[in-house]
Amino acid sequence: MKILESQSAVLSNYEVLAHLTANPAKPRTTPQKHTNVDTVIKELTDYLSPPPTSRSRIPRYQNAPYSDGALGALITGLQPYNLTKSEVLMIVNLRPESLGLLDCVVEECDERFTTEQQDEIVRIVGHVLGREGDGVEENGVNGHGSHGEVVNGNGTNGTNRSGDHGEEMEENGST
Amino acid sequence: MFILTTLSDLVQISPEDVEKPSGESIQDNINAKYANKVIQKIGLCICIYDILNASDGLIGHGTGIMNVNVEFRLIVFRPFKGEIMLGQISGASEYGMKSTPPFSHDETRLMTPRTVRLDFFDDILIPPNLMFPKSFFNVQEQVWTWVNDGDEYFYDKNEWVRVRVEDEQWNDISPSAPSERGNEVAAERKSPYSITVSVLSLFWKLDALNGVGFDVTVRTGAS
Numbered sequence: 001m002k003i004l005e006s007q008s009a010v011l012s013n014y015e016v017l018a019h020l021t022a023n024p025a026k027p028r029t030t031p032q033k034h035t036n037v038d039t040v041i042k043e044l045t046d047y048l049s050p051p052p053t054s055r056s057r058i059p060r061y062q063n064a065p066y067s068d069g070a071l072g073a074l075i076t077g078l079q080p081y082n083l084t085k086s087e088v089l090m091i092v093n094l095r096p097e098s099l100g101l102l103d104c105v106v107e108e109c110d111e112r113f114t115t116e117q118q119d120e121i122v123r124i125v126g127h128v129l130g131r132e133g134d135g136v137e138e139n140g141v142n143g144h145g146s147h148g149e150v151v152n153g154n155g156t157n158g159t160n161r162s163g164d165h166g167e168e169m170e171e172n173g174s175t
Numbered sequence: 176m177f178i179l180t181t182l183s184d185l186v187q188i189s190p191e192d193v194e195k196p197s198g199e200s201i202q203d204n205i206n207a208k209y210a211n212k213v214i215q216k217i218g219l220c221i222c223i224y225d226i227l228n229a230s231d232g233l234i235g236h237g238t239g240i241m242n243v244n245v246e247f248r249l250i251v252f253r254p255f256k257g258e259i260m261l262g263q264i265s266g267a268s269e270y271g272m273k274s275t276p277p278f279s280h281d282e283t284r285l286m287t288p289r290t291v292r293l294d295f296f297d298d299i300l301i302p303p304n305l306m307f308p309k310s311f312f313n314v315q316e317q318v319w320t321w322v323n324d325g326d327e328y329f330y331d332k333n334e335w336v337r338v339r340v341e342d343e344q345w346n347d348i349s350p351s352a353p354s355e356r357g358n359e360v361a362a363e364r365k366s367p368y369s370i371t372v373s374v375l376s377l378f379w380k381l382d383a384l385n386g387v388g389f390d391v392t393v394r395t396g397a398s
Binding site: 003008009010011013015016035040041046086090101105107 | 177178182
């Protein structure tokens with residue numbers, strides 16, 4: 001074994017899942033014993049799959065199914081903010097819907113961006129990657145009430161308002 | 176979280192695999208060799224991503240095994256420092272309870288690891304000094320507890336938690352020669368690759384924490 005290049009590229013969770021689903025374990029003609037590759041692919045698919053199909057009870061906030069053009073659109077959309085590659089990667093993986101998480105993902109967020117810019121980033125992320133609750137059944141474990149508030153820029157924690165939700169749906173519909 | 180690593184290796188295709196398409200048998204061989212294994216300083220290999228280049232197969236004398244030099248790319252799990260991941264708490268422990276404690280009580284507590292797992296990767300540790308300030312180990316419940324404004328929050332097992340990667344440890348566990356091993360007792364088996372992380376937030380507390388901007392203070396306190 002020779003390592004030619006230790007890091008040729010960085011993959012987002014979504015791309016890894018896309019690769020795993022595009023290359024499912026082939027049906028074997030002869031039954032084989034459980035192999036390492038079957039184990040790791042099964043466990044990783046569980047970790048990366050969107051909640052309804054995932055067996056690992058991952059919070060349903062995570063692993064939203066993205067459309068194919070979403071990553072490109074996100075990178076274009078975030079171009080003006082000069083985010084680093086790793087920051088964009090984490091945004092793709094975590095899909096921050098609130099300023100709190102965005103602040104963890106983006107280093108020195110408060111110094112680099114004004115509150116309006118941060119709101120704008122969160123809005124772009126929600127716009128391109130979709131939001132929690134879009135087409136997903138609500139089960140109330142993790143109330144998404146505050147997300148709408150944050151988008152509107154007042155940052156307070158509030159209750160879910162159906163008006164906000166409708167607005168988000170419209171935004172997504174227009175893309 | 177994931178990277179692509181380019182490797183080259185000699186793949187040996189045994190005669191019974193010759194009937195498979197060659198690309199498939201090469202992939203199967205590589206997956207069998209690398210999947211779910213750690214390469215030191217590279218990370219945990221998941222599976223093959225693509226084959227870049229493969230030489231003609233040369234059949235060895237006497238065995239019938241086909242030898243192919245292959246350049247390929249692997250999907251590798253290797254979170255970078257500072258990356259934020261979502262994991263599940265798999266256990267909590269107080270280190271001092273199972274070893275003879277040469278430390279004072281407080282220091283013993285500092286050595287206590289708490290573990291987090293991803294579905295496919297278990298060796299993620301949270302030492303107490305990277306947890307929220309004012310956290311303590313609740314011996315009765317065997318969980319870590321965080322006190323905020325007089326409220327207690329429990330890090331229960333199987334709770335989802337956001338963590339930030341702080342450090343990684345590599346242990347080369349390749350076997351040593353018998354002469355070097357001497358007569359030492361079989362040491363505890365270490366994990367080849369483990370990650371140290373700090374806590375960002377409990378998943379279900381996320382919204383509430385965002386409301387008061389607690390993530391921010393916690394992060395600076397932990398790093």
